[in-house]
Amino acid sequence: MTPILKVEDLHVYYGGSHVLQGVSMELERGMTAIIGRNGMGKTTLVNAIMGLAPTRAGSVFLEGARITGLPPYLIARKGIGYVPQGRKIFPSLTVDEHLRFAARPVPGGWDAEKVYGLFPRLRERFRQSGTNLSGGEQQMLAIGRALVTNPKLLIMDEPSEGLAPVIVDQLISFCETLKQTDMALVLVEQNLTFARAVSDQVNVMLTGRFAYQDSFEALMADHALTHQLIGVG
Amino acid sequence: MNQVFIILMNGITYGGLLFMCASGLTLVFGLMQVVNMSHGIFYLVGAYVGLTVQQRTGSWLLGILTGGIVTALVAFLLKISLFERVLGDSQRETLLTLGINLIISDVILAIFGGTPRNVVAPERIRTSVDLGISRYPLIRILILIIAVAEGIALFLLIRKTRMGQYIRAGVDNKDMTAALGVNIKLVFTFVFLLGGFLAGSSGVLGGTYLSFTQGFDATILTYSLVVVIIGGIGSLGGAALGALMVGLIDSITKATIPNLSMISIFGALMVVLAFRPNGLLGKGAKR
Numbered sequence: 001m002t003p004i005l006k007v008e009d010l011h012v013y014y015g016g017s018h019v020l021q022g023v024s025m026e027l028e029r030g031m032t033a034i035i036g037r038n039g040m041g042k043t044t045l046v047n048a049i050m051g052l053a054p055t056r057a058g059s060v061f062l063e064g065a066r067i068t069g070l071p072p073y074l075i076a077r078k079g080i081g082y083v084p085q086g087r088k089i090f091p092s093l094t095v096d097e098h099l100r101f102a103a104r105p106v107p108g109g110w111d112a113e114k115v116y117g118l119f120p121r122l123r124e125r126f127r128q129s130g131t132n133l134s135g136g137e138q139q140m141l142a143i144g145r146a147l148v149t150n151p152k153l154l155i156m157d158e159p160s161e162g163l164a165p166v167i168v169d170q171l172i173s174f175c176e177t178l179k180q181t182d183m184a185l186v187l188v189e190q191n192l193t194f195a196r197a198v199s200d201q202v203n204v205m206l207t208g209r210f211a212y213q214d215s216f217e218a219l220m221a222d223h224a225l226t227h228q229l230i231g232v233g
Numbered sequence: 234m235n236q237v238f239i240i241l242m243n244g245i246t247y248g249g250l251l252f253m254c255a256s257g258l259t260l261v262f263g264l265m266q267v268v269n270m271s272h273g274i275f276y277l278v279g280a281y282v283g284l285t286v287q288q289r290t291g292s293w294l295l296g297i298l299t300g301g302i303v304t305a306l307v308a309f310l311l312k313i314s315l316f317e318r319v320l321g322d323s324q325r326e327t328l329l330t331l332g333i334n335l336i337i338s339d340v341i342l343a344i345f346g347g348t349p350r351n352v353v354a355p356e357r358i359r360t361s362v363d364l365g366i367s368r369y370p371l372i373r374i375l376i377l378i379i380a381v382a383e384g385i386a387l388f389l390l391i392r393k394t395r396m397g398q399y400i401r402a403g404v405d406n407k408d409m410t411a412a413l414g415v416n417i418k419l420v421f422t423f424v425f426l427l428g429g430f431l432a433g434s435s436g437v438l439g440g441t442y443l444s445f446t447q448g449f450d451a452t453i454l455t456y457s458l459v460v461v462i463i464g465g466i467g468s469l470g471g472a473a474l475g476a477l478m479v480g481l482i483d484s485i486t487k488a489t490i491p492n493l494s495m496i497s498i499f500g501a502l503m504v505v506l507a508f509r510p511n512g513l514l515g516k517g518a519k520r
Contacts (some may be wrong), residue, residue, distance in 0.1 A: 011258045037509055050412050052408050052411075052412060059513065071409065071416075071418075072412045073410040073412075073413075073414050073415055073416045073417065075412075076411070076412055076413055076414035082409075082412040082413070084409060084412070086414065087407045088406055090401065090402045090405040090406060090409070090410075091516070092401040092402070092405050093398060093401055093402055093405070097358065097398050100398075101395060101402065101412035101415075102396035102402075102410075102414055102415055146413070149413060149414055194385065213447045219511060
């Protein structure tokens with residue numbers, strides 16, 4: 001079976017610095033975590049997949065089709081939903097507009113109503129500017145905005161950043177809901193507890209390369225390894 | 234009393250004209266981060282095309298429309314052939330758009346010569362109406378009405394349509410908008426066409442009461458840039474506010490202390506930026 005997403009020996013440079021140094025990964029349905037300390041290249045990888053960062057070498061395939069070098073809007077239309085780090089809510093758009101303006105409806109798929117059903121707080125504030133929401137609500141809006149494009153693959157970049165633990169718990173149960181659908185999920189995280197609670201497979205990034213790609217259980221069982229890769233344990 | 238009324242009306246109507254010209258500039262500026270130094274010449278292209286059409290056909294309205302459409306086409310061709318190559322490099326953008334300014338300016342000089350021209354309005358518009366306090370030229374009132382109508386139309390476009398949502402989202406965050414599947418390049422092209430149309434048609438309208446000549450583009454560009462920066466880049470409401478402010482300052486100082494007219498406009502710009510670095514209604518300011 002073709003993997004949903006396949007990244008093959010990806011290299012990205014920012015000026016003279018070699019940020020991604022040959023990253024490869026394959027993922028199937030379910031939730032895959034990408035973890036690693038700050039500055040290891042996690043967000044760069046996401047940007048490269050979305051076409052927002054230029055790739056020097058290597059390829060990205062979505063369901064077997066090469067998407068490297070396509071403009072971001074075509075990559076999005078081919079079925080990747082993007083929830084960026086820092087949420088990137090549009091100050092000039094209302095909550096409701098966020099959930100409608102880029103929607104690509106499919107029968108039985110995600111739409112604004114379905115998102116409101118999951119997050120009633122968003123419905124209550126549907127005419128307000130997205131930036132008037134609390135951090136947690138903004139995160140739900142950022143996820144909802146990506147969901148209504150009905151992606152095959154949803155990439156979330158540090159969704160738990162800056163959120164209170166009780167909100168992170170909500171995020172965990174929401175991720176469980178998403179895992180019931182046939183959407184593939186990528187979770188880029190620094191919050192190990194959160195990542196471990198929702199994902200089975202994990203990729204650990206260390207200075208532009210994956211240093212570990214296997215199950216979360218095996219990683220956490222090996223204290224020497226967790227200490228070396230992520231500085232805990 | 235009469236005098237004061239006329240000075241204020243002149244300021245307001247000039248503000249209307251500046252708004253028509255600057256509204257396109259602020260959208261292009263806000264969305265594409267392109268400092269389009271060719272915007273002033275778009276005004277002149279519109280004015281001369283409108284003048285020619287009006288002379289050949291005798292129709293003022295046709296002149297305004299053709300001036301707008303031809304300028305939009307010129308803007309479109311420049312965008313797809315040249316501007317797209319330098320997008321994102323502000324130094325090259327500035328040099329390129331300034332260069333285009335100079336070239337078109339000389340072409341205009343070659344074709345039309347350097348004598349100041351005027352677009353001639355139909356007989357029934359070349360009159361004045363009684364506004365109670367004083368009589369006032371109808372053409373200027375018409376321009377104000379058209380500016381207000383245009384402002385409302387633009388507001389509805391930006392607030393109520395899907396394209397408007399794309400534009401607002403694009404002004405906020407281009408990459409994020411693209412990453413949701415919006416073809417932002419197409420949105421840019423639309424905005425550029427629209428900006429060209431607005432600048433060109435305002436050239437014909439403005440040229441009906443303000444005579445124009447090669448070189449006038451620099452004046453219009455300077456005023457439009459000040460309007461855009463005072464109002465806040467990318468903000469239509471800001472452009473309206475900025476245009477009104479610049480129009481009034483220009484008219485009041487020209488009537489009282491003409492030598493200080495330019496200084497007062499830039500003084501106002503400095504004061505606004507000192508308190509609101511992003512302009513009156515720009516990003517980062519409260520909306």
